[in-house]
Amino acid sequence: xxxxxxxxxxxxxxxxxxxxxxxxxxxxxxxxxxxxxxxxxxxxxxxxxxxxxxxxxxxxxxxxxxxxxxxxxxxxxxxxxxxxxxxxxxxxxxxxxxxxxxxxxxxxxxxxxxxxxxxxxxxxxxxxxxxxxxxxxxxxxxxxxxxxxxxxxxxxxxxxxxxxxxxxxxxxxxxxxxxxxxxxxxxxxxxxxxxxxxxxxxxxxxxxxxxxxxxxxxxxxxxxxxxxxxxxxxxxxxxxxxxxxxxxxxxxxxxxxxxxxxxxxxxxxxxxxxxxxxxxx
Amino acid sequence: xxxxxxxxxxxxxxxxxxxxxxxxxxxxxxxxxxxxxxxxxxxxxxxxxxxxxxxxxxxxxxxxxxxxxxxxxxxxxxxxxxxxxxxxxxxxxxxxxxxxxxxxxxxxxxxxxxxxxxxxxxxxxxxxxxxxxxxxxxxxxxxxxxxxxxxxxxxxxxxxxxxxxxxxxxxxxxxxxxxxxxxxxxxxxxxxxxxxxxxxxxxxxxxxxxxxxxxxxxxxxxxxxxxxxxxxxxxxxxxxxxxxxxxxxxxxxxxxxxxxxxxxxxxxxxxxxxxxxxxxxxxxxxxxxxxxxxxxxxxxxxxxxxxxxx
Amino acid sequence: xxxxxxxxxxxxxxxxxxxxxxxxxxxxxxxxxxxxxxxxxxxxxxxxxxxxxxxxxxxxxxxxxxxxxxxxxxxxxxxxxxxxxxxxxxxxxxxxxxxxxxxxxxxxxxxxxxxxxxxxxxxxxxxxxxxxxxxxxxxxxxxxxxxxxxxxxxxxxxxxxxxxxxxxxxxxxxxxxxxxxxxxxxxxxxxxxxxxxxxxxxxxxxxxxxxxxxxxxxxxxxxxxxxxxxxxxxxxxxxxxxxxxxxxxxxxxxxxxxxxxxxxxxxxxxxxxxxxxxxxxxxxxxxxxxxxxxxxxxxxxxxxxxxxxxxxxxxxxxxxxxxxxxxxxxxxxxxxxxxxxxxxxxxxxxxxxxxxxxxxxxx
Numbered sequence: 025x026x027x028x029x030x031x032x033x034x035x036x037x038x039x040x041x042x043x044x045x046x047x048x049x050x051x052x053x054x055x056x057x058x059x060x061x062x063x064x065x066x067x068x069x070x071x072x073x074x075x076x077x078x079x080x081x082x083x084x085x086x087x088x089x090x091x092x093x094x095x096x097x098x099x100x101x102x103x104x105x106x107x108x109x110x111x112x113x114x115x116x117x118x119x120x121x122x123x124x125x126x127x128x129x130x131x132x133x134x135x136x137x138x139x140x141x142x143x144x145x146x147x148x149x150x151x152x153x154x155x156x157x158x159x160x161x162x163x164x165x166x167x168x169x170x171x172x173x174x175x176x177x178x179x180x181x182x183x184x185x186x187x188x189x190x191x192x193x194x195x196x197x198x199x200x201x202x203x204x205x206x207x208x209x210x211x212x213x214x215x216x217x218x219x220x221x222x223x224x225x226x227x228x229x230x231x232x233x234x235x236x237x238x239x240x241x242x243x244x245x246x247x248x249x250x251x252x253x254x255x256x257x258x259x260x261x262x263x264x265x266x267x268x269x270x271x272x273x274x275x276x277x278x279x280x281x282x283x284x285x286x287x288x289x290x291x292x293x294x295x296x297x298x299x300x301x302x303x304x305x
Numbered sequence: 306x307x308x309x310x311x312x313x314x315x316x317x318x319x320x321x322x323x324x325x326x327x328x329x330x331x332x333x334x335x336x337x338x339x340x341x342x343x344x345x346x347x348x349x350x351x352x353x354x355x356x357x358x359x360x361x362x363x364x365x366x367x368x369x370x371x372x373x374x375x376x377x378x379x380x381x382x383x384x385x386x387x388x389x390x391x392x393x394x395x396x397x398x399x400x401x402x403x404x405x406x407x408x409x410x411x412x413x414x415x416x417x418x419x420x421x422x423x424x425x426x427x428x429x430x431x432x433x434x435x436x437x438x439x440x441x442x443x444x445x446x447x448x449x450x451x452x453x454x455x456x457x458x459x460x461x462x463x464x465x466x467x468x469x470x471x472x473x474x475x476x477x478x479x480x481x482x483x484x485x486x487x488x489x490x491x492x493x494x495x496x497x498x499x500x501x502x503x504x505x506x507x508x509x510x511x512x513x514x515x516x517x518x519x520x521x522x523x524x525x526x527x528x529x530x531x532x533x534x535x536x537x538x539x540x541x542x543x544x545x546x547x548x549x550x551x552x553x554x555x556x557x558x559x560x561x562x563x564x565x566x567x568x569x570x571x572x573x574x575x576x577x578x579x580x581x582x583x584x585x586x587x588x589x590x591x592x593x594x595x596x597x598x599x600x601x602x603x604x605x606x607x608x609x610x611x612x613x614x615x
Numbered sequence: 616x617x618x619x620x621x622x623x624x625x626x627x628x629x630x631x632x633x634x635x636x637x638x639x640x641x642x643x644x645x646x647x648x649x650x651x652x653x654x655x656x657x658x659x660x661x662x663x664x665x666x667x668x669x670x671x672x673x674x675x676x677x678x679x680x681x682x683x684x685x686x687x688x689x690x691x692x693x694x695x696x697x698x699x700x701x702x703x704x705x706x707x708x709x710x711x712x713x714x715x716x717x718x719x720x721x722x723x724x725x726x727x728x729x730x731x732x733x734x735x736x737x738x739x740x741x742x743x744x745x746x747x748x749x750x751x752x753x754x755x756x757x758x759x760x761x762x763x764x765x766x767x768x769x770x771x772x773x774x775x776x777x778x779x780x781x782x783x784x785x786x787x788x789x790x791x792x793x794x795x796x797x798x799x800x801x802x803x804x805x806x807x808x809x810x811x812x813x814x815x816x817x818x819x820x821x822x823x824x825x826x827x828x829x830x831x832x833x834x835x836x837x838x839x840x841x842x843x844x845x846x847x848x849x850x851x852x853x854x855x856x857x858x859x860x861x862x863x864x865x866x867x868x869x870x871x872x873x874x875x876x877x878x879x880x881x882x883x884x885x886x887x888x889x890x891x892x893x894x895x896x897x898x899x900x901x902x903x904x905x906x907x908x909x910x911x912x913x914x915x916x917x918x919x920x921x922x923x924x925x926x927x928x929x930x931x932x933x934x935x936x937x938x939x940x941x942x943x944x945x946x947x948x949x950x951x952x953x954x955x956x957x958x959x960x961x962x963x964x965x966x967x968x969x970x971x972x973x974x975x976x977x978x
Contacts, residue, residue, distance in 0.1 A: 082804045082805070082806060083775075083804055092507075095511060097507060097510055097511055123513050126511065126512070126513040127513055129511075130511060130512070131507075131508065131511040133504045133507070133508065135504055138503060138504040138505065139504040139505050139507075139508045140505055140508075141505040141509075141522075141523050141526075141527070142322070142527070143321075143322055143526045143527055144522075144523075144526075145321075152509060152512050152514065152522075153512035153513060155514075156509070156512050156513035156514040156515075156518065157513050185320065186320050186321060186322070188320070189320050191892055191893075192661070193892060194892075199508070202508070202512070206512075206513075221660035221661050221831060221893075222660060222831060222832075222833070222872055222875045222876060223660060223871065223872065223875050223888060223889040224660075224892070225875070225886070226875045226886035226887060226888035226889070227886075227888045227890075229886050230885055230886055230888055233885060248804070248805055249805075249877075250805070250879055251876075251877035251878050251879045251881070252877050254877070254879055254880075254881070254882070254883070255877045255881060255882070255883060255884055255885075255886065256883075274883075275882055275883055278879060279879075279880065289806065290805060290806065291879065293805045293806040293808070293809055294805060294834075294879055295808065295809060295812075295834035295835065295837065295838045296834070296837065296838075296878070296879075297833060297834040297837045297876055297878050298837055298861065298878075299837045299838075299840075299857045299858050299861050300858065302837070302838055303809050303812075303813065303838060
């Protein structure tokens with residue numbers, strides 16, 4: 025079973041972005057048109073080892089684009105700036121180096137159903153990163169996949185089942201098992217619980233917290249639910265129209281006060297969840 | 306350890322997409338009946354190929370030529386005194402062989418090119434689509450005829466035991482498959498373009514999978530259902546195309562038994578009241594095509610990925 | 616809450632889906648009332664039957680589902696007894712519905728204005744010009760900026776919040792008495808969410824509508840609802856007015872849900888979770904459907920064998936739990952919608968009685 029990372033000091037910078045800019049083609053296919061829209065406009069951020077950085081903001085702010093571009097998963101985008109992962113430059117890394125880095129950076133998506141190939145069994149899905157990086161023999165991969173599925177709380181015979189046989193929460197667990205299989209350092213969680221029910225959300229977030237503790241993982245959490253961010257994250261960065269407007273410790277940032285006005289407006293919009301304190305009539 | 310549920314799964318039967326589709330099909334009486342009919346044809350054709358074919362050429366008997374259906378010859382006899390029933394069965398062998406071989410070539414070809422074009426896009430897509438558009442601009446049957454004539458004298462692997470004479474049935478199959486791959490290619494390409502945008506492909510790329518790996522592990526399995534459905538549709542089209550070609554005299558070797566040939570012979574026969582050859586050929590063709598079409602419909606329903614749990 | 620006659624009275628509603636794996640009772644004896652000028656929220660997680668309930672009210676349950684028992688009364692008239700033709704007049708005309716995903720429920724090939732006009736002309740005999748003017752007026756009331764221009768735009772040209780406002784305009788265009796809103800803010804941003812909720816509240820107050828709000832988000836309930844019904848696995852497990860429910864939740868599931876929700880200001884830490892997952896409705900647990908996941912009542916035999924009846928535990932506060940109602944003997948014999956229950960009796964004499972009567976059922 026995986027053990028806590030030994031190399032690297034807890035709290036050190038793991039993933040840093042410096043003046044990161046991402047432009048996407050505004051319409052049509054890349055290459056056919058020169059019209060681009062700058063979606064990420066000069067972003068600096070740092071994810072520390074063993075910690076969670078939350079990226080908050082409304083839809084369209086560029087959070088998902090930022091995360092995907094940092095992993096070089098957007099071939100049609102034009103990316104400039106600097107992104108370093110554990111000291112190595114990500115944006116200019118060659119094929120082999122990039123693949124080695126990919127193994128240590130994994131991703132979890134918002135829609136659990138869409139992120140699992142409906143024609144593959146859970147076991148094959150979880151073993152896929154191991155296969156892609158040629159880790160272990162087939163038997164070892166199978167065993168590790170089964171172990172990961174058990175680690176995330178799925179029943180013993182899950183490995184031969186197909187995604188449609190699982191509930192939403194369980195599918196997200198499969199996605200998490202897939203993410204931790206290659207023993208990564210960093211996991212980017214793109215709205216991992218937004219489409220799940222309330223009670224399942226809590227289970228999944230607790231699972232992620234446990235895994236972070238046990239495996240020394242770092243998370244870049246993209247979320248729009250401020251209350252979840254306050255409970256889960258160490259640091260937070262508020263994004264608005266492609267720029268980071270405020271960063272800091274999550275708990276301090278989100279208790280309001282003398283922060284950026286946009287952050288304050290986000291905080292003000294949150295429903296209190298208390299019938300005695302409704303929004304102003 | 307998280308407070309996760311240890312649920313048991315309600316269904317214990319195999320739940321793979323093909324297993325589910327198979328169950329849906331077996332539950333449909335119509336599908337099973339059609340499958341039975343097709344199986345009967347295959348059995349009859351096999352029987353004809355092995356038991357009846359050897360004596361075909363030597364069974365001419367002019368004394369018994371042109372007899373209407375009777376107990377001795379259930380479907381009558383043709384101009385050479387041969388049993389029309391035997392001729393129909395041998396024709397079935399020809400039709401089924403053409404249907405099978407044509408699609409075995411056309412469908413994989415269309416699927417691979419379509420998937421690659423849809424997934425990779427850009428240059429590869431341009432090239433494939435140019436090829437498709439160019440070929441599709443020529444009307445179907447003319448395409449087939451042109452290709453058939455082009456291959457008329459070609460003999461592959463001359464001198465080896467696997468000598469393939471493209472002048473006859475092989476030529477029909479190749480000509481038809483080079484024209485049928487287009488439909489599958491277009492459909493698969495459209496689906497591959499959708500799959501390319503899906504989260505699970507993105508997850509595979511994030512996991513470190515390479516392009517060809519994703520193509521074979523994720524794209525092709527998710528378009529396989531299109532291939533299967535098009536196979537059943539293509540089978541019908543190939544059978545009918547072969548009949549047309551043989552009718553025109555440019556199908557399988559002239560004189561060899563085939564339904565098209567039988568229909569062609571009827572042009573002169575009907576005037577003198579000899580209806581049995583035409584009826585046999587048309588009737589056999591009608592039943593086979595009907596069964597294939599109905600089964601194809603059921604297959605499409607069963608394989609519909611949006612249908613959800615059984 | 617009993618000062619007004621209920622606008623919508625749902626009584627013992629039962630909806631069953633005939634699936635390949637057997638009959639699934641998606642709505643199992645649900646009763647509640649919506650009063651004019653008030654919002655009643657049905658809250659629960661996916662699969663609890665709240666959307667199925669809303670569809671049953673509108674007689675829009677898709678096959679293989681059908682409503683098998685119960686009454687749905689709109690201002691006294693039983694909707695389930697109406698034929699399809701008369702129900703069409705009710706849908707849109709007397710009951711408006713707002714859906715979750717405006718992107719998919721608005722037709723992409725028609726302009727917004729055209730869709731509002733269509734809703735008006737289906738139910739009111741007005742000329743085209745009058746209808747168009749009314750449509751623009753409705754869009755303005757729904758808070759759409761520059762309504763004349765927006766009316767000529769297509770749904771894809773509008774933001775999520777604006778699309779939802781258009782949906783609301785369509786739902787209210789023909790002047791219905793009741794509005795059903797199914798997860799109206801789930802697909803929206805945080806900043807847009809409360810604006811839409813406030814809009815719904817304002818329109819409700821100005822038009823005297825009754826609102827049936829379906830949601831899984833307790834914060835939305837806290838913000839907008841007057842009365843709440845908590846559903847689990849097709850059954851109503853607790854119902855009360857909103858302040859009572861949040862202040863003194865009685866049912867363990869309600870308590871679990873409330874503690875699951877993270878609130879700003881609580882600081883760093885773990886989340887309270889309810890163990891387990893909602894049951895598979897084709898084979899639900901025997902007795903109380905929540906008992907496999909329930910932290911309370913361990914050792915109580917009744918939890919696993921008998922379905923707890925909905926009993927009154929306070930003014931207007933009902934709970935279906937063996938732990939909060941004791942043996943039920945002291946429970947009042949009045950149902951949430953005001954009608955009397957006869958206690959005891961054999962099933963043969965009380966075919967539809969789901970409350971106030973012990974049952975040893977599995978399904």
